[in-house]
Amino acid sequence: MAVTTEGARTVRIATRGSELALWQAHHVQAALAAAGVCDHADQVEIVIVSTSGDRDKITPLHEIGGKGVFVKEVQAALLDGRADVAVHSAKDMPAVSPPELTLGAVPLRANPHDVLVGSRLNELAAGAR
Numbered sequence: 001m002a003v004t005t006e007g008a009r010t011v012r013i014a015t016r017g018s019e020l021a022l023w024q025a026h027h028v029q030a031a032l033a034a035a036g037v038c039d040h041a042d043q044v045e046i047v048i049v050s051t052s053g054d055r056d057k058i059t060p061l062h063e064i065g066g067k068g069v070f071v072k073e074v075q076a077a078l079l080d081g082r083a084d085v086a087v088h089s090a091k092d093m094p095a096v097s098p099p100e101l102t103l104g105a106v107p108l109r110a111n112p113h114d115v116l117v118g119s120r121l122n123e124l125a126a127g128a129r
Contacts, residue, residue, distance in 0.1 A: 010043050014074045014083030017048040025087045031107065047083045049074045053092075067094045075101060 011032055015025040029044040038044055053061060053069030061069055070092040077083040078101060085104070097103070118124070 009038055010045055011038055011085065012045045012047050012083040014047045014049050014077040014086040015088075016051055016054060016070060016074065018054070020089065021087065022046070022048075024089065027107065028085075028087050047077060049077050049083075067092065 013025050013028060015021045025046050029046065032038060032044050051070050051073045052064055056064055056069075065072065071088055071094060074083075074086045074088065075098060078086050079098065090106075
């Protein structure tokens, strides 16, 4: 953890810059503050890490590294000290992580049963549910 000039702890969360990743990181930020890990949510810093999967929008994922393309650079931020924890989507995690890293927590999952099935979204009536 980083220590500010006032001596307060600052927890640095590494995450991707996508809308989903940032939502997840802010969710963890609030949970850490609520758990008393820090005195205030503003003592939890979000460290945005650009990943090869984010930068290369053209090459198929399996050609640039497969499952780890959204995780490797975030893990590197942990390993080189730029961050204290990382937040990932489980779908992006490879089966094996570096031995220096530990999966420390899995937050409660939101309802996974939302679904929209249809062939022509633009043909739905206004206000359709």
